[in-house]
Amino acid sequence: MRNLASMVTVIEQLKAHLNRAIIGQTELTHELLVALIANGHVLLEGPPGIAKTTAAKALANAIDSRFQRIQFTPDLLPGDVTGSDIYQQETGEFRFVSGPIMNEIVLADEINRAPAKVQSALLEAMGEKQVTVGNNSYALPPLFFVIATQNPIEQEGTYPLPEAQLDRFMMKVQLGYPDASSELEVLRLVRQQDLHKTANNKPQALCQPSDILALQQQALNLYMSESVEQYIVQLVMATRQPELYLGNNSADENLIEFGASPRATLALDRCARANALLNGRDFVTPDDVRAVALPVLRHRVITTFEAQAAGLSVDDLLKRLISHIPAL
Incomplete structure (x- = not known):
């Protein structure tokens, strides 16, 4: 197991990476890492365009992990989240095909746009780190972190999250707009990123899922x-x-x-x-x-x-x- 000094190094690298990717939102980056190390899930609430989705992607890029974004919409079905049993014609049997929830870092984008039945599909996954389809249960990865986003100013076409699901989120982070200097920095950063965009510009990961699991264990100690x-x-x-x-x-x-x-x-x-x-x-x-x-x-x-x-x-x-x- 890593010692505290080496773990602090990993933490500082993650902080620096997130603060470079998400300008003017130091509170967001800190609380994302708190929820991750606390082995919980986080709900991000704020107006559109303030880097909620960017934050999730930046964190996933920093960790060599499997990342999946789920765009919640009113026509989404529970099986679209958890996966489902698909009939295999060549064998005459059903085979489980996993859904996007079976990844290590999952972005549930605009979670309040899906009806309660779909939202409740997340309850078992978030609470017990498994999904049940039919008569079988399937374990989620040891590192499993849900980042959900919602827009508080839109009402049409949205469904309030049930209290039982809200309670599954370890933290709810409320975000506001950046100040003028941070906004100017965002403008220049995005322009530079667009100028230097290439076909394969994914940044190199800073740590492994095992490092995050070690941080979680160290926090408990x-x-x-x-x-x-x-x-x-x-x-x-x-x-x-x-x-x-x-x-x-x-x-x-x-x-x-x-x-x-x-x-x-x-x-x-x-x-x-x-x-x-x-x-x-x-x-x-x-x-x-x-x-x-x-x-x-x-x-x-x-x-x-x-x-x-x-x-x-x-x-x-x-x-x-x-x-x-x-x-x-």
């Missing part, structure tokens, strides 16, 4: 004190009973309809560990937990009508809760 574990649990409990943490203000008693699930506790633990590893440390601090709290919790908490009427977003409420919970 990082030291976490009992006080940090308690802090994680208190954050999740606060989303279920916010009135106990925000004081006696009656206006705070009816802000959250549903809090985060126990899966959020596990996700906070893994993502905090990944964040510590990305920062070159072999121990986890409360700052690591706070750094990942919003993307881990925001899609797992449902606010009440009263909170929405008051103009309070999920992020607003989570920030208030985090500010009221001291690290032990």
Whole structure:
């Protein structure tokens, strides 16, 4: 197994590669790596044209892995994602033909454009790393990472993701537009890429899937004190009973309809560990937990009508809760 120093080298190479490919989105590149090292899946939400798809491709290019993009559309069928049993006329038997989900890095582009039946085809794959077709189950690769994208400003022809599927995503990353200087840099970069485009210009991979699996294992081995574990649990409990943490203000008693699930506790633990590893440390601090709290919790908490009427977003409420919970 690699030592921590060599793993930090791999991490720095991945960071540098992603930041070159995705200009002005350092938060995106960091959280992509957090989700990858935490062995989870990530949902990217943002307006069109801000490099969501580019980010997925850049990550896949950096790792010598099998990559597949699935363009979700209203007419997509579950079998188009998982694969299906195809009748073989020469043998008279059915043979499983794998679908695009049977790859190591999968981009589910515009996932909210497919109906719930197709979206649910991802549930087993994301939760158990296998797909079941007919009476047989097929294991997915040891490295299996789903990057899903959705556009929040379009409503026509879209289907909201079911809560059960949202909970399968370890993180939900919300993206905005780059600033003016970053946009100018993007303009020049794309122009240079178009000028030097060749038939075979795929960049050389920086690492192997085995390196990512080693990073995932190393993150699990990082030291976490009992006080940090308690802090994680208190954050999740606060989303279920916010009135106990925000004081006696009656206006705070009816802000959250549903809090985060126990899966959020596990996700906070893994993502905090990944964040510590990305920062070159072999121990986890409360700052690591706070750094990942919003993307881990925001899609797992449902606010009440009263909170929405008051103009309070999920992020607003989570920030208030985090500010009221001291690290032990």
